[in-house]
Amino acid sequence: MKLTGYAEHLSVAPGESVSFMVSTEEESFAAEIVRLFHGDRRPRSPGFKQEPVGSPVNGTYPGRRQETFDGSCGLVPGLPARGPEFALSLWVFPTTLEWPTAQCLVSRAAVDGGGFSLDIEGGHLVLRTGAGAGEAAQLAVAEGLVEGRWHFVYAGVEAGGGARIEFRTLDWPVVSGSATGDLPAPAAAAGTLAIAAQLDAPDARPTAHFNGKIAAPRLYSRVLTDRERVALVQGAGTELVAREALVGAWNLGSDPARDTFADQSGHGLSGKLVNRPEAAVTDHRWDGTVDWTTRPEHYEAVFFHSDDLADAEWEEDFRWEVPADLPSGVYAAWLKAGDREDHIPIVVRPPRDRATARVGVLMPTFTYLAYANERMSEEPQGFEESGIFAAIEPDPREAELGEHPEYGRSLYDLHADGRGVSYSSARRPILNLRPDYTWWGVRAPRHLGADLYLTDWLREKGFESDTFTDHDLHFDGVALLSRYKVIVTGGHPEYWSAAMLDALQAYLDVGGRLMYLGGNGFYWVTSVDPTSPHIIEIRRGYAGVRVWESEPGEYNHATTGERGGLWRHRGRSPNALVGVGFASQGFGNTAPGYERAPDASGPIADLVFEGVTEKPFGDYGLVMDGAGGDEVDRADPAYGTPAHAIVLASTTGHDEHYQLTVEDVMMTTPGLGGPENPKVRSDVVFMETPRNGAVFSAPAISWRASLSHNGYENDVSRITENVLRAFLEVEEWPG
Numbered sequence: 247m248k249l250t251g252y253a254e255h256l257s258v259a260p261g262e263s264v265s266f267m268v269s270t271e272e273e274s275f276a277a278e279i280v281r282l283f284h285g286d287r288r289p290r291s292p293g294f295k296q297e298p299v300g301s302p303v304n305g306t307y308p309g310r311r312q313e314t315f316d317g318s319c320g321l322v323p324g325l326p327a328r329g330p331e332f333a334l335s336l337w338v339f340p341t342t343l344e345w346p347t348a349q350c351l352v353s354r355a356a357v358d359g360g361g362f363s364l365d366i367e368g369g370h371l372v373l374r375t376g377a378g379a380g381e382a383a384q385l386a387v388a389e390g391l392v393e394g395r396w397h398f399v400y401a402g403v404e405a406g407g408g409a410r411i412e413f414r415t416l417d418w419p420v421v422s423g424s425a426t427g428d429l430p431a432p433a434a435a436a437g438t439l440a441i442a443a444q445l446d447a448p449d450a451r452p453t454a455h456f457n458g459k460i461a462a463p464r465l466y467s468r469v470l471t472d473r474e475r476v477a478l479v480q481g482a483g484t485e486l487v488a489r490e491a492l493v494g495a496w497n498l499g500s501d502p503a504r505d506t507f508a509d510q511s512g513h514g515l516s517g518k519l520v521n522r523p524e525a526a527v528t529d530h531r532w533d534g535t536v537d538w539t540t541r542p543e544h545y546e547a548v549f550f551h552s553d554d555l556a557d558a559e560w561e562e563d564f565r566w567e568v569p570a571d572l573p574s575g576v577y578a579a580w581l582k583a584g585d586r587e588d589h590i591p592i593v594v595r596p597p598r599d600r601a602t603a604r605v606g607v608l609m610p611t612f613t614y615l616a617y618a619n620e621r622m623s624e625e626p627q628g629f630e631e632s633g634i635f636a637a638i639e640p641d642p643r644e645a646e647l648g649e650h651p652e653y654g655r656s657l658y659d660l661h662a663d664g665r666g667v668s669y670s671s672a673r674r675p676i677l678n679l680r681p682d683y684t685w686w687g688v689r690a691p692r693h694l695g696a697d698l699y700l701t702d703w704l705r706e707k708g709f710e711s712d713t714f715t716d717h718d719l720h721f722d723g724v725a726l727l728s729r730y731k732v733i734v735t736g737g738h739p740e741y742w743s744a745a746m747l748d749a750l751q752a753y754l755d756v757g758g759r760l761m762y763l764g765g766n767g768f769y770w771v772t773s774v775d776p777t778s779p780h781i782i783e784i785r786r787g788y789a790g791v792r793v794w795e796s797e798p799g800e801y802n803h804a805t806t807g808e809r810g811g812l813w814r815h816r817g818r819s820p821n822a823l824v825g826v827g828f829a830s831q832g833f834g835n836t837a838p839g840y841e842r843a844p845d846a847s848g849p850i851a852d853l854v855f856e857g858v859t860e861k862p863f864g865d866y867g868l869v870m871d872g873a874g875g876d877e878v879d880r881a882d883p884a885y886g887t888p889a890h891a892i893v894l895a896s897t898t899g900h901d902e903h904y905q906l907t908v909e910d911v912m913m914t915t916p917g918l919g920g921p922e923n924p925k926v927r928s929d930v931v932f933m934e935t936p937r938n939g940a941v942f943s944a945p946a947i948s949w950r951a952s953l954s955h956n957g958y959e960n961d962v963s964r965i966t967e968n969v970l971r972a973f974l975e976v977e978e979w980p981g
């Protein structure tokens with residue numbers, strides 16, 4: 247990558263500081279703090295708008311290349327020195343037997359330095375040991391393992407060098423294999439045991455990462471007898487098998503919310519998980535329990551992936567001390583090196599104890615993370631042929647992302663073995679989190695770039711606002727929201743934690759006013775890693791529009807234990823909260839505008855539509871030429887839209903790209919497409935809430951892309967302004 251970087255956090259408060267990490271192939275780079283107002287650079291848009299912010303960090307810095315090391319594993323430091331004899335047992339569920347390099351299951355020190363390594367190579371188990379001084383030998387099993395099945399695996403070397411490896415699958419038809427021979431059996435110094443990777447020295451980088459699940463690894467100071475190995479296959483506990491020889495017995499899934507795991511041998515050799523492998527996954531004993539919290543003893547496995555990444559761990563290049571009086575907004579470190587430039591965005595939130603405006607804008611950073619480094623356009627998901635997209639036009643950054651698999655994946659991507667990705671980290675270069683990034687699916691800005699449409703419009707219309715993020719809301723709760731007369735959402739607030747929903751509900755219950763100007767909001771249950779808050783977790787459940795789904799028994803989050811999937815299926819439908827819920831999505835060439843509901847009359851309709859003349863309104867805009875496009879939501883009493891919600895306008899004329907969302911389809915029938923199905927639409931809704939609170943929903947991702955049309959003089963802009971003014975000024979709703 248010629249020039250890129252990331253910030254320590256996505257949000258920072260005035261008076262605090264945030265560090266920036268940069269990598270460049272150039273000898274030096276320039277950095278300047280800027281405030282961002284508009285990202286879209288395309289010809290019909292108002293253009294890129296940023297303003298300089300004087301700062302001591304503005305200047306030139308030495309360039310350097312910073313490396314990223316992906317791949318998860320488990321490390322157990324503090325292993326005592328051992329004699330020449332040892333044995334290993336573990337349960338293994340491999341998912342990529344066809345793999346270009348060795349995948350290490352368990353290793354201790356460099357093999358040629360007196361260590362050992364039990365690997366899978368070409369689908370076969372291989373045990374390597376060394377006598378030090380560069381001498382090493384290996385023993386391989388001729389029979390191959392089976393992808394996607396649990397195997398009991400054993401490897402042992404006697405003091406005299408007699409070695410044995412064996413495996414067998416747990417279930418019928420049994421596949422098994424073994425090998426015996428002679429291997430060096432040297433004594434080893436104290437050190438670190440690595441699980442799912444090779445670790446040549448305690449301070450080395452793990453290599454040879456394994457894809458698949460491992461459960462119950464145990465290390466013994468002597469080889470095991472036939473009876474002892476059979477007992478292990480049958481599930482005997484640590485008390486019953488070679489108790490006196492047990493060095494360590496690890497429950498990798500002992501603490502799924504954290505990155506540590508317990509030693510059950512009584513020797514206190516607890517371990518640490520590196521790069522956040524997936525926990526709360528079923529192990530070899532799993533019995534069909536669907537919630538790991540009720541049966542944790544069946545969830546002692548961890549799912550390792552060679553492409554997991556929790557934190558790129560780059561070194562800091564500069565630290566920005568944010569002035570205490572800096573206005574809240576969207577800022578960036580604007581980097582330049584050679585002929586390249588990049589913007590690393592950072593939200594400057596309001597001070598932690600007060601608001602500085604009456605309007606609060608919530609930037610959907612959990613959605614940004616869910617889509618972070620999304621590789622759907624490059625991966626074999628079949629989108630090009632599926633017809634979902636009218637056209638796919640990758641941003642140039644897509645190709646650069648393809649050159650950097652180590653920058654990690656999004657919650658829309660699959661790991662190398664085809665399993666869905668359920669964690670996403672903010673601490674890495676996120677190439678699509680850029681103000682001028684255009685998403686290949688709609689050939690226009692989405693996420694940050696699209697959210698800046700609103701930032702720009704608020705300024706053009708003279709509204710003062712504070713800006714904060716999902717992370718701020720998650721941690722500050724209703725105390726943050728309650729300082730504002732009006733909260734305005736981002737364009738795609740899809741990923742919500744329980745804490746965020748609680749806060750928003752509490753805000754609305756005491757008279758808060760919400761403008762939901764987005765599509766497919768409040769959709770996926772999302773949680774935050776308690777020890778690494780820059781990481782979010784989801785499970786895709788078994789319904790909803792999704793590119794992968796959770797495996798049976800793995801619907802509950804590791805980090806919180808809560809059931810994942812759609813909020814609707816946990817009784818918290820968006821319809822009840824904001825009057826509308828997800829209806830459809832479409833990525834065609836055009837998106838529709840809205841027609842005013844024929845029966846929308848009365849004081850609220852008068853207020854919303856004051857000065858509105860277009861019929862229909864909103865059939866223009868910077869995203870697919872229409873305000874009612876991309877992902878859209880509708881009012882539906884069946885899913886909880888309250889009876890008093892007023893539908894003011896609806897889209898008409900969605901094309902076949904829009905199909906009714908899968909969670910609304912009980913039985914597949916003809917007529918699910920936009921041209922025929924009346925449920926495929928976006929409804930603009932006003933809903934009064936307690937104590938003169940209110941929700942206004944204009945639920946389409948592309949709504950905000952119409953705001954600047956015709957020099958900001960258009961009916962989408964007018965309606966948005968009418969509502970925002972009313973939400974700021976009207977004390978009591980007429981009616």
Ligand SMILES: [Fe+2]
Nearest residue numbers: 738740766877
């Ligand atoms: Fe989405």
